[in-house]
Amino acid sequence: MKLNASLLATLILSLSAATQAEEKVLNLYSARHYQTDEALYSNFTQQTGIKINRIEGKEDELLERLKNEGANSPADVFLTVDAARLAKAHELNLFAPVASKTLEKRIPAHLRTEDWFSFSTRARVIVYNKSRLTAEDVQNYADLANPKLKGKFCSRSGSHPYNLSLLASIIAHQGEAKAEEWARGMVANFARAPKGGDTDQIKAVATGECGVAISNSYYVARLLRSTKPEEQKLMEKVGIVWPDQAGVGTHINVSGGGMLKHAPHKEAAVKFLEYLASDQAQRYFADGNNEWPAVEQVKISNPALESLGKFKADQLPVKNLAMYQAKAQMIFDRAGFK
Structure with missing residues (x-):
């Protein structure tokens, strides 16, 4: 079958248009x-x-x-x-x-x-109320399960991916038994049932409803950059800790x-x-x-991030965080971390 000149030209133009669209x-x-x-x-x-x-x-x-x-x-x-x-x-x-x-x-x-x-990347940091605790009280994620923090710990839901990824990193580094012991310790230290997002946890720490919480770093930086006087006052009451600096480093997500x-x-x-x-x-x-x-x-040029300072980040491959997600959820469920 032969193509006439007009049809051939149309075909060439169509292919050209398709290439341009690509x-x-x-x-x-x-x-x-x-x-x-x-x-x-x-x-x-x-x-x-x-x-x-x-x-x-x-x-x-x-x-x-x-x-x-x-x-x-x-x-x-x-x-x-x-x-x-x-x-x-x-x-x-x-x-x-x-x-x-x-x-x-x-x-x-x-x-x-x-x-x-x-x-x-964003880091999972510890935030604490300066009038209720010191930075030395919460140097590591493990400290969140210490009985001395009973009635002081606040968190968002254990089923949220941010917390699941953190627990997955604990499983990867320390095994399931240690991870479950840690989860149960945090549940025993709850100031209230898990609710809200990370910003809610920071504000609850600042107002004294909780003594300590964990948050993704960009929520902390966002509040530090706030132009609202009430949020500026809240952040004056909050201290920030990079956990596990003497160990594997602070957990990061992406x-x-x-x-x-x-x-x-x-x-x-x-x-x-x-x-x-x-x-x-x-x-x-x-x-x-x-x-x-x-x-x-x-x-970079971000005063809030710069004010948080440099830290040692966990180098765990990101694919390993996903590897233990299902186990992390099961552990949180068994521990009563809803």
Whole structure:
């Protein structure tokens, strides 16, 4: 069958348009809900000419959507917070391996896997009421289970991924028996039943409802940067401790993402992931949302993070946090950490 000249020209133009579409569009599914990310995305478009079509939602909703869409999914990249949620996407076989020397060079080995990458980190710190406790009372996560803190400890739910990842790290380092002993000790020290988010725990410590709590560092930094007088006064009453500095270091969790298995714009997806590892994008994570860059050499300008000082971070590979998530939930359930 021969093609006439007109039909051939149309076909060539169609293929050209398809190629251009491949280069100029990125479909992003994101469970990051931070206003400061807007600058991150618009800067990528300015640099590359690639338009980002973004769908935001809760982690579980987006994972379910990707599962249901299957091979027909329009999504190129999935971004979320917490290593366990990224690992869940991996378990569902949603990610595709990415071969990128840029990502291998810039993202430390313990902060990446074969198909997803961490782009920022946040630490699980101890916050305490300065009038009720001293920093020496809570130097380690283990101290939260010490009977001397009976009636002083507050926390968000044990089923929340932030707490599950912390317990998973304890299991990885110390084993299940020690992890369960620790969980039971914290339950025995509850000032009240777990409720609220990390910001609620910090405020409860500041007002004296609790003596001590754990929080992700970016919530602490956010309050330290607050311009509200009442929040500034609250933070004057709170002390911050980097736990386990004489041991394995403070537990860190991550925000990250990967290219999806059925991504229609794979070249754009890799460009976007590499962009997230660039100095400029890494500074957005730090200066905009109070997270630490995953790329170690990046210089940041965030007074709140700088005021917290330097610390020794746990180097446990992020994939190990996901490995023990199910066991962590079972331990919390047995301990009564609801």
